[in-house]
Amino acid sequence: MTTFVDLNVLGHYYCKLNLAIMSEKRLSLMDIAKSLNLSKTLVSMVVNNQGDEKGIAKKTQLLVWEKVKELNYKPNLMARGLRLGRSNTIGLIVSDISNPFYAKIARHIEKLIEPLGYNIIICSTDENHEKESRLKNLLKDRMVDGLIISTSQKDCKEFIELLDTKFPFVLIDRVMADIKPNSVYVDNFKGAFDAVTHLMNQGYVNIAAFAVSPIYVSTIKDRIEGYLQALRLNGLDHDKKFLKEIPFNDVKNSVKKELTQLLQEHDRIDALFAVNNNIAIACLDCLNEMRVKIPDDLAFVCFDDLEVFKFSQPSITAVAQPMEEIAKNAVDILMNVINSKESEPTTKQVVLQTTLNIRRSTVK
Amino acid sequence: MTTFVDLNVLGHYYCKLNLAIMSEKRLSLMDIAKSLNLSKTLVSMVVNNQGDEKGIAKKTQLLVWEKVKELNYKPNLMARGLRLGRSNTIGLIVSDISNPFYAKIARHIEKLIEPLGYNIIICSTDENHEKESRLKNLLKDRMVDGLIISTSQKDCKEFIELLDTKFPFVLIDRVMADIKPNSVYVDNFKGAFDAVTHLMNQGYVNIAAFAVSPIYVSTIKDRIEGYLQALRLNGLDHDKKFLKEIPFNDVKNSVKKELTQLLQEHDRIDALFAVNNNIAIACLDCLNEMRVKIPDDLAFVCFDDLEVFKFSQPSITAVAQPMEEIAKNAVDILMNVINSKESEPTTKQVVLQTTLNIRRSTVK
DNA sequence: GTGAAAGCGCTAACAG
DNA sequence: CTGTTAGCGCTTTCAC
Numbered sequence: 001m002t003t004f005v006d007l008n009v010l011g012h013y014y015c016k017l018n019l020a021i022m023s024e025k026r027l028s029l030m031d032i033a034k035s036l037n038l039s040k041t042l043v044s045m046v047v048n049n050q051g052d053e054k055g056i057a058k059k060t061q062l063l064v065w066e067k068v069k070e071l072n073y074k075p076n077l078m079a080r081g082l083r084l085g086r087s088n089t090i091g092l093i094v095s096d097i098s099n100p101f102y103a104k105i106a107r108h109i110e111k112l113i114e115p116l117g118y119n120i121i122i123c124s125t126d127e128n129h130e131k132e133s134r135l136k137n138l139l140k141d142r143m144v145d146g147l148i149i150s151t152s153q154k155d156c157k158e159f160i161e162l163l164d165t166k167f168p169f170v171l172i173d174r175v176m177a178d179i180k181p182n183s184v185y186v187d188n189f190k191g192a193f194d195a196v197t198h199l200m201n202q203g204y205v206n207i208a209a210f211a212v213s214p215i216y217v218s219t220i221k222d223r224i225e226g227y228l229q230a231l232r233l234n235g236l237d238h239d240k241k242f243l244k245e246i247p248f249n250d251v252k253n254s255v256k257k258e259l260t261q262l263l264q265e266h267d268r269i270d271a272l273f274a275v276n277n278n279i280a281i282a283c284l285d286c287l288n289e290m291r292v293k294i295p296d297d298l299a300f301v302c303f304d305d306l307e308v309f310k311f312s313q314p315s316i317t318a319v320a321q322p323m324e325e326i327a328k329n330a331v332d333i334l335m336n337v338i339n340s341k342e343s344e345p346t347t348k349q350v351v352l353q354t355t356l357n358i359r360r361s362t363v364k
Numbered sequence: 365m366t367t368f369v370d371l372n373v374l375g376h377y378y379c380k381l382n383l384a385i386m387s388e389k390r391l392s393l394m395d396i397a398k399s400l401n402l403s404k405t406l407v408s409m410v411v412n413n414q415g416d417e418k419g420i421a422k423k424t425q426l427l428v429w430e431k432v433k434e435l436n437y438k439p440n441l442m443a444r445g446l447r448l449g450r451s452n453t454i455g456l457i458v459s460d461i462s463n464p465f466y467a468k469i470a471r472h473i474e475k476l477i478e479p480l481g482y483n484i485i486i487c488s489t490d491e492n493h494e495k496e497s498r499l500k501n502l503l504k505d506r507m508v509d510g511l512i513i514s515t516s517q518k519d520c521k522e523f524i525e526l527l528d529t530k531f532p533f534v535l536i537d538r539v540m541a542d543i544k545p546n547s548v549y550v551d552n553f554k555g556a557f558d559a560v561t562h563l564m565n566q567g568y569v570n571i572a573a574f575a576v577s578p579i580y581v582s583t584i585k586d587r588i589e590g591y592l593q594a595l596r597l598n599g600l601d602h603d604k605k606f607l608k609e610i611p612f613n614d615v616k617n618s619v620k621k622e623l624t625q626l627l628q629e630h631d632r633i634d635a636l637f638a639v640n641n642n643i644a645i646a647c648l649d650c651l652n653e654m655r656v657k658i659p660d661d662l663a664f665v666c667f668d669d670l671e672v673f674k675f676s677q678p679s680i681t682a683v684a685q686p687m688e689e690i691a692k693n694a695v696d697i698l699m700n701v702i703n704s705k706e707s708e709p710t711t712k713q714v715v716l717q718t719t720l721n722i723r724r725s726t727v728k
Numbered sequence: 729g730t731g732a733a734a735g736c737g738c739t740a741a742c743a744g
Numbered sequence: 745c746t747g748t749t750a751g752c753g754c755t756t757t758c759a760c
Binding site (some may be wrong): 074075076077078079081082087089096097098100103104106107110111119120121122123124137138140141142143281284285287288289306307308310311312313314315 | 438439440441442443445446451453460461462464467468470471474475483484485486487488501502504505506507645648649651652653670671672674675676677678679
Binding site for chain 3 (some may be wrong): 402403404405406418419420421424443445446447448
């Protein structure tokens, strides 16, 4: 009887193994356990380097390792994740991963978490707050262990919920008024203020600004505030007359239209502040087509520094953000939250400073 | 007896539900099944929209849906994935996600697969083929349903393995000699050939090229071949004397060193071909520092078109790749493979054409 | 129409 | 030192 059952089991096993070899069906713990006449448990412990800790005979451990190598066994991370309740994956939610600013940040994050055994799932929201909610939930359902978010939300409802559930997350780049969850961002107000002040110090007076909607996004709002405040402090309050708002999903055309019109109507405009890299590129493209000379006809400064700005002709003055620092702080905080057992509701807001890289585009 | 057991179960349930509400522990199918006195099976069917198909009473379906909404139940995608053997995730492996070329492709892929219910996990390999292997296996262990890879492998061993296991994947951008798996790439040879030929048509004769190592990468190799072939056809065989190889991980410094040296030693060099966007940026930066005037002192052309090249001063002639097309073809092929039940070993190589955008940097 | 039970591959508590 | 067992949350026969 016993013999029969054993044979049966073995037969089943060999059949499976054969199949495994033939059709490359994945091996499981069971397969290698069976082939050594050991238990799954044992193999699991060894594979997870708990061999010594759990006092498993060195000899057995070796046996297991050899078989693992031989059959090239790899644990199924989904099964492990389900069991353990975590995935060793973190989610990154941004408006558009092809934006160099986010792409760089993503890369830094990737570099930082890789040695910790984590992977990153990246999602773009297109500045759509509903899509952001969907993606956030989707990633949670996929059991990511934490979220790094550059949010496009208008209100903080979603984040209050997220805080309530104690799900680990950290906001980067953009923050929300009213709530103070873990977050890492730069002083956008000051960055813009400094840039515009610099323009005025150079003697520019009629300074236009091109913002991107949705302008409720904190970064944009703060940069606009910085711009306006700098003007006000210098008694140059032209009252938003020179402030244009460009819709996110139609930057190119819209910039062209607005910029052409603006320069036609107000030929005394002598400087331009672009609120981010997308807008900057669109403006520069348009100015080039219009044969407007920088800085002779028009000075130009923007938020977000691109590599090319350093050596383009003329080189472009820009507000640089410390992208690596942002990533580093975000990862540090997130990993702390993930690894802190319970409680510890201390939240952290890290505010980093920008650098104004002064170049030819703003020097008369 | 029965009563006791039922009470016990119910008690357990309420306790759990309570806990769920208090600590926001995730709800499971079981929770909502219990709360309706139905079975998991039933709820699962309804939630997966198989209610009608399986002939479940409309009334019951409604009941389930209401509860699902009320308790905001979301299926655990990891558990589902484990059960179903798939994750609705695809992996993208590239050398560096912060390279605008890959970032754009990633974005296109993301857009294309989102409506299909798929997510993307992105990994960078740093041109390290071991890391690529690791990541490939890691993603497989995470049960991604397919892989899109711009490979840094030197030989095709890994891919033969991958083909053997019938794991769905498609190579993009870079391909391997000797094997022909599903792949989407551009005619790099012709792109480079056209660019260099254009230079010669403009009267440039001593054309240097800056490549990036590892040069066994197919894209780079083909572009160099295109460069050399164009020279040869015009009887301008300066025998790789003007061909420089820049290590991937030290582009900036290395370009500076090589370029300075090259221009000092050979003052008759009148044109430069940069083999990709990284190299191009480094070259332009360096040329700017050296006060070399483009195109008067030196003509400049590169592979990969960046947005800024269109309007920089001078505008830069570049070979543009159809990034959206690459993404589209890759996703199409991959999804076909994933969804084709078995067999169907037809592989597909899609070769797309590049566009030479002629601008000021190459026009005397 | 509905439910019980098996099992995806893994880990951890508990026995022996 | 090693093995048994009980799930993680889900889907899917198969039975009633």
